[in-house]
Amino acid sequence: MSEDKFIFSAKAKKSLVYVALAGIVAIIIGILFVQFGGHGHGHESGEEGGHAFHWIHRLYVNLWINSVYFVGIAVIGVFFVAFNNASQAGWSAYFKRVPEAFGNWLPIGGLLMLGLFFITNYTAPHHFHIFHWLDHSLYNEFLEDGSPNPNYDSIIAGKHGYLNEMFFLIRMVAYFLLWWFMWKLIRTNSLKEDIDGGNQYWFKMRSLSAIFLVIFAVTSSTSAWDWVLSIDTHWFSTMFGWYNFASWFVAGLAAITLLLVYLHDFGYFPQLSSSHLHDLGKFIFGFSIFWTYIWFSQFMLIYYANIPEETVYFIERLQSHNYSWIFYANIFVNFVFPFLFLMTRDAKRHKIFLKLVCVVLLFGHWMDFYLMMTPGTLGENGAIGFMEIGVILLFFAGFLTVILSGLSKAPLVARNHPMLKESLHHHI
Amino acid sequence: MDTGKNYILGVYSDEDVLIKAVKKVKGAGVKIEEVFSPFPVHGLDEALGYKRSRLTIVAFMFGALGTTLALTMQFWMLGVDWPMIIGGKNFASLPTFVPVTFELTVLLSALGMVGTFFAVSNLKPYKQPRIFDVRITDDKHVMAIDLATNSSKKDAIKKVLQDSGAVEVNEKTFE
Numbered sequence: 001m002s003e004d005k006f007i008f009s010a011k012a013k014k015s016l017v018y019v020a021l022a023g024i025v026a027i028i029i030g031i032l033f034v035q036f037g038g039h040g041h042g043h044e045s046g047e048e049g050g051h052a053f054h055w056i057h058r059l060y061v062n063l064w065i066n067s068v069y070f071v072g073i074a075v076i077g078v079f080f081v082a083f084n085n086a087s088q089a090g091w092s093a094y095f096k097r098v099p100e101a102f103g104n105w106l107p108i109g110g111l112l113m114l115g116l117f118f119i120t121n122y123t124a125p126h127h128f129h130i131f132h133w134l135d136h137s138l139y140n141e142f143l144e145d146g147s148p149n150p151n152y153d154s155i156i157a158g159k160h161g162y163l164n165e166m167f168f169l170i171r172m173v174a175y176f177l178l179w180w181f182m183w184k185l186i187r188t189n190s191l192k193e194d195i196d197g198g199n200q201y202w203f204k205m206r207s208l209s210a211i212f213l214v215i216f217a218v219t220s221s222t223s224a225w226d227w228v229l230s231i232d233t234h235w236f237s238t239m240f241g242w243y244n245f246a247s248w249f250v251a252g253l254a255a256i257t258l259l260l261v262y263l264h265d266f267g268y269f270p271q272l273s274s275s276h277l278h279d280l281g282k283f284i285f286g287f288s289i290f291w292t293y294i295w296f297s298q299f300m301l302i303y304y305a306n307i308p309e310e311t312v313y314f315i316e317r318l319q320s321h322n323y324s325w326i327f328y329a330n331i332f333v334n335f336v337f338p339f340l341f342l343m344t345r346d347a348k349r350h351k352i353f354l355k356l357v358c359v360v361l362l363f364g365h366w367m368d369f370y371l372m373m374t375p376g377t378l379g380e381n382g383a384i385g386f387m388e389i390g391v392i393l394l395f396f397a398g399f400l401t402v403i404l405s406g407l408s409k410a411p412l413v414a415r416n417h418p419m420l421k422e423s424l425h426h427h428i
Numbered sequence: 429m430d431t432g433k434n435y436i437l438g439v440y441s442d443e444d445v446l447i448k449a450v451k452k453v454k455g456a457g458v459k460i461e462e463v464f465s466p467f468p469v470h471g472l473d474e475a476l477g478y479k480r481s482r483l484t485i486v487a488f489m490f491g492a493l494g495t496t497l498a499l500t501m502q503f504w505m506l507g508v509d510w511p512m513i514i515g516g517k518n519f520a521s522l523p524t525f526v527p528v529t530f531e532l533t534v535l536l537s538a539l540g541m542v543g544t545f546f547a548v549s550n551l552k553p554y555k556q557p558r559i560f561d562v563r564i565t566d567d568k569h570v571m572a573i574d575l576a577t578n579s580s581k582k583d584a585i586k587k588v589l590q591d592s593g594a595v596e597v598n599e600k601t602f603e
Contacts, residue, residue: 296526303523304515343488345480427470 006268008408016397023393030387031055052126053381060120061377062391064130067116068227069251069369070399071109072244076252077102078183079216085186085202085209090422091279095269097412099256100190103183104406105399110176113227117172130377132156132233133163156233163230171226175219182212190414197416220245228369232376235313239298244372246291250334251365253284254358259403261351261358268412274349275428281348284357285338291365292335316375322383326371333364366392432461432574432602436582437560438589439596440569443469449571449592450475456588461574464564483541490540491533498532499525560600572600 034055080099084092092099121129129135137151139160156163185208193201221241229240237243257280264272302310317323338357347353367384374382414420438453440446446469453460454477463472506512507520517524546552561570571594573585582599589597 300523300526304517306516345484 004411004413006263006404006408006412008404012404013401016401019393020397023390023395023397026386026390026393027059028390030385030390031059033386034058053378054125054128055387056124057126057128058378058381058387059391060116060124060128061130061374061382062388063116064120064227065366065369065373066391066395067109067113068373069248069366070105070395071113072248073252073255073399074102074105074109074403075179075216075220076248077256078106078179078186078212079249080252080256081186082182082209082212082216085205086213088206088419090419091276091426093417093419093423094276094413094426095260095272096190096414096417097407097410098260098263099252100187101403101407101410102252102256103180103187105402106176106180106183108398108402110173110180113176114169114172117169130373131163131230132376133159133230134165159233163233168226171222175223178215178219179212182208182215186212191410193416194411194414195416199418201416202418220248228372231373232313234309237298237302237310237313239294239301243291243294243298246287246294247365247368250284250287250291251362253280253287254361254365256280257284257354258358258362261354263412264351271424273426275426276423277351277354278345278348278428279426281342281354281357284354284361285342285348288334288338288342288361292331292339295331295335317371320375320380322380323371323375326367326384330364330368330371333360334368337364432576434575435461435560435600435602436573436575436585436589437596437598437600438571438573438592438594439561439563439598440571440593441567441595442593443472443569445593446569446571447471447475449589449594452592453571453573453588458573458580458585458588459577461572461577463569463571464560465569466565466567469569483545486544487537487541490544491537493540494533494536495529497536498529502528558602561598568595 077099080092080102081096083089084096121131121134127135132138133156135151137149138153139157140149141152141154141157143149161167186205189201189205189208193205221244224241224244228244229236257277260269260272260280261277263269299314302314317327337360341353342348342357347357370384370388417423438449440449443465446463446465450460450463450472454475460476463476465472502525503520506514511519513519514524560572561568564570571589573589575582575585578585586597
């Protein structure tokens with residue numbers, strides 16, 4: 001196996017196509033189940049804000065969830081490179097091309113999300129929106145004939161300055177342009193360093209990374225407000241940006257680790273040591289606890305203060321037949337399991353344990369996003385079934401194809417990285 | 429370390445030499461009592477064949493004790509002994525107990541680790557420390573060999589240390 005470059009074999013591409021096909025089949029099965037009520041969840045409740053339910057709604061919501069989730073993982077790859085550069089960390093220099101490759105998803109994921117915003121919000125039957133604030137009838141206090149507007153919502157009308165289509169789209173485009181542009185600059189310098197050597201590129205990347213960190217500090221929160229929080233338009237939480245970031249970060253770290261471990265299995269990165277894995281494992285362990293801390297801080301304050309406008313968010317989830325089990329499973333899978341499982345040194349140093357934890361966490365944090373977005377859009381018509389699995393598989397195949405072809409375009413090891421030697425000798 | 433009386437000390441000025449020396453000395457069949465160094469030397473633990481510290485298990489045990497104590501205390505106080513309505517919550521409401529439980533877990537885990545470390549290392553107030561060589565806090569690594577635990581002759585051990593790259597070989601006797 002070549003040490004220099006990753007070869008994205010035709011066989012691997014083919015199996016990803018099969019995964020995508022399996023996803024499409026699962027989606028079709030899921031649609032049939034919902035359509036004919038075979039799943040037991042497809043009952044027309046008809047009560048959800050007077051909106052009738054159609055299977056397209058569920059498909060659209062799933063597309064949006066996965067779009068947000070995978071863009072998050074991609075931007076965390078850039079974030080990983082950035083904070084390692086900015087903190088002059090040496091240990092990760094050996095495999096930094098792996099998280100670096102994640103940025104390849106950003107332009108595609110951005111266009112996809114932009115397209116999905118229009119498709120999911122404007123083409124669904126029964127005037128369905130993922131974002132409640134897109135309903136134009138909410139904003140005018142009086143109808144044209146002067147009578148009071150029964151749909152008028154003073155709270156949402158008060159948020160109109162921030163939550164309107166034009167500003168929302170400008171922000172979305174700005175996030176992606178900023179993220180993609182910063183990634184591109186870092187990547188270009190990283191590739192130039194491979195050819196020219198010297199320390200100047202490393203210093204340049206450090207400055208660029210610091211700038212990216214400042215940008216990401218703001219945009220990670222605001223993008224979470226836009227894409228996730230504004231679904232529950234009335235509700236708000238000051239912890240939400242960090243909560244989303246923590247979820248993205250754990251998922252991103254799990255994705256980086258999993259990809260690295262599998263590349264090592266296939267013979268790449270022959271000098272990857274258990275010390276590298278140990279540090280990645282510590283990151284996953286630590287930030288799983290960080291996620292729990294943020295999750296609990298958000299829940300605790302709302303639980304304790306017990307203000308109806310805030311508790312409604314948790315009541316929707318806890319008192320629902322569809323979501324209460326996910327609510328508890330979320331805490332178990334994303335906190336109890338990694339906390340107890342990754343606690344020992346050996347679990348963090350062996351590939352087999354890391355593989356298990358990373359797969360579970362990737363699903364766990366998808367579930368976290370599912371729980372954030374589904375109750376506010378589908379209400380009691382949401383469930384986890386074939387359709388959800390299918391959309392995940394579809395996105396997974398697309399994401400991995402883009403990432404791996406990006407990975408195959410540059411040498412796997414940044415051979416002139418000033419910290420490379422330190423990374424190879426990393427020992428803990 | 430606290431039992432022996434007569435020691436032979438190998439003094440080294442370079443940590444790479446030291447690690448190689450540890451392997452050589454052990455290879456010659458000499459039992460090393462302890463190595464003192466002014467800074468942590470990577471790979472020294474492995475070279476000496478030290479077992480992994482079990483302090484982490486202690487940390488977990490004390491942490492679990494803290495969790496149990498905190499939960500028992502709060503459930504008993506607020507649920508059984510003196511139930512009070514606070515903020516309209518149940519008498520025994522788990523979410524409100526989490527912060528205190530977390531704090532006590534961390535506190536007992538940390539204090540338990542420190543206490544255990546002191547006990548295991550026999551660190552106590554007014555203890556007279558044994559100083560093998562004052563330069564171990566400055567710029568020299570010192571390998572201490574207890575004569576009582578080695579069957580080889582004194583001169584043979586000295587020779588081994590000399591050959592392994594020690595800049596000095598001294599004898600030290602404690603009362």
